[in-house]
Amino acid sequence: MRILGFESSCDETGVAVVDTRQGLLAHALHSQVAMHEHYGGVVPELASRDHIQRVIPLTRQVLAEAGLALGDIDAVAYTAGPGLAGALLVGASVAQSVAWALGLPAIPIHHLEGHLLSPLLAEPRPEFPFVALLVSGGHTQLMRVDGVGQYTLLGETLDDAAGEAFDKTAKLLGLGYPGGPALSRLAEQGDASRFKLPRPKLHSDDLDFSFSGLKTAVLVQWQKQQQGGESEALAQTRADLAAATEAAIVDALVAKSVKALESTGLRRLVVAGGVGANRVLRERLGRRLQRLAAQAYFPPLEFCTDNGAMIAFAAACRVRAGLVDVPALAARHAFSVHPRWDLAEASGVAA
Numbered sequence: 001m002r003i004l005g006f007e008s009s010c011d012e013t014g015v016a017v018v019d020t021r022q023g024l025l026a027h028a029l030h031s032q033v034a035m036h037e038h039y040g041g042v043v044p045e046l047a048s049r050d051h052i053q054r055v056i057p058l059t060r061q062v063l064a065e066a067g068l069a070l071g072d073i074d075a076v077a078y079t080a081g082p083g084l085a086g087a088l089l090v091g092a093s094v095a096q097s098v099a100w101a102l103g104l105p106a107i108p109i110h111h112l113e114g115h116l117l118s119p120l121l122a123e124p125r126p127e128f129p130f131v132a133l134l135v136s137g138g139h140t141q142l143m144r145v146d147g148v149g150q151y152t153l154l155g156e157t158l159d160d161a162a163g164e165a166f167d168k169t170a171k172l173l174g175l176g177y178p179g180g181p182a183l184s185r186l187a188e189q190g191d192a193s194r195f196k197l198p199r200p201k202l203h204s205d206d207l208d209f210s211f212s213g214l215k216t217a218v219l220v221q222w223q224k225q226q227q228g229g230e231s232e233a234l235a236q237t238r239a240d241l242a243a244a245t246e247a248a249i250v251d252a253l254v255a256k257s258v259k260a261l262e263s264t265g266l267r268r269l270v271v272a273g274g275v276g277a278n279r280v281l282r283e284r285l286g287r288r289l290q291r292l293a294a295q296a297y298f299p300p301l302e303f304c305t306d307n308g309a310m311i312a313f314a315a316a317c318r319v320r321a322g323l324v325d326v327p328a329l330a331a332r333h334a335f336s337v338h339p340r341w342d343l344a345e346a347s348g349v350a351a
Ligand code: KG4
Pocket: 010, 135, 136, 137, 138, 139, 162, 163, 164, 166, 167, 178, 179, 180, 181, 184, 273, 274, 275, 276, 277, 278, 279, 304, 305, 306
């Protein structure tokens, strides 16, 4: 079965074709970063309008790259949530329209399920069961994954997501948007030990996170240093604060991932979501898990941040697992999107 997938939950339009037997055939992505950069963050209405303009040309491009026509497609998939309501509606309405016109099923996919299964797009593929660390701009969760559609929440952030902590700290240090990659680049020139930043919940017994205090602590330090500081010294201070922020976030993510492996007795950790692209996190987790005789799996860098491949692929996994009622979805094209949506609720059969 060939599945055409659409991702439009935030500021990336992604389209892909995945074959349930052959895997990924083609994918294309348009990032809106340059557009939102002027505003220091994502402007939801602009995001929706841009998705509308990009989605059809990207679909044509993907079909051409795969050497396929629309008539060769057997099913359509789209991100139904969580995300920005207007942005989600663009992908959902295009996907449902295409499916309705062609008499195909349209499979709604949970965005985090896409992230969570994306490491299975590359070799070596982790076997089930595994622990998944989902670290994106909007979510930070540890999940136990026993199979496709079998997700149990182990712990999550009580306030800011890890990506949000990167982005907000980067913003107050004047690094622009998106902050995560910029902050992590600057951190390479910094000394992480110069500033001691808080690590709430680092030693708590649960598997939860808390990142909201971090930006306040950085703000206090940054304002103090700015008073009367020489510009050269300030540049170094900024890099040191960036390095200290990255270290604090990575410490929490590594500590709770290890705790999740210990408490479940599992030996495989899958890291997914935009923050999974972070080099320090990848290195630290890799080393720490080696000592535990456990294995860390990361998606290929291009599939860490939002993309259409992970949505078409998640749909293919659900079809293979018998979790999609294909005739019911082919017969009914009414739809809604879920701007807020728990992954554990998305485990059952989609119809
Ligand atoms: O998964 P994603 O593309 O979108 C959401 O579903 O939220 O994740 C985006 C998040 C942003 O907060 C971004 O700053 C962060 O991932 N990010 C990074 C890196 N690359 C992206 N954070 C730290 N280091 C990076 N290299």
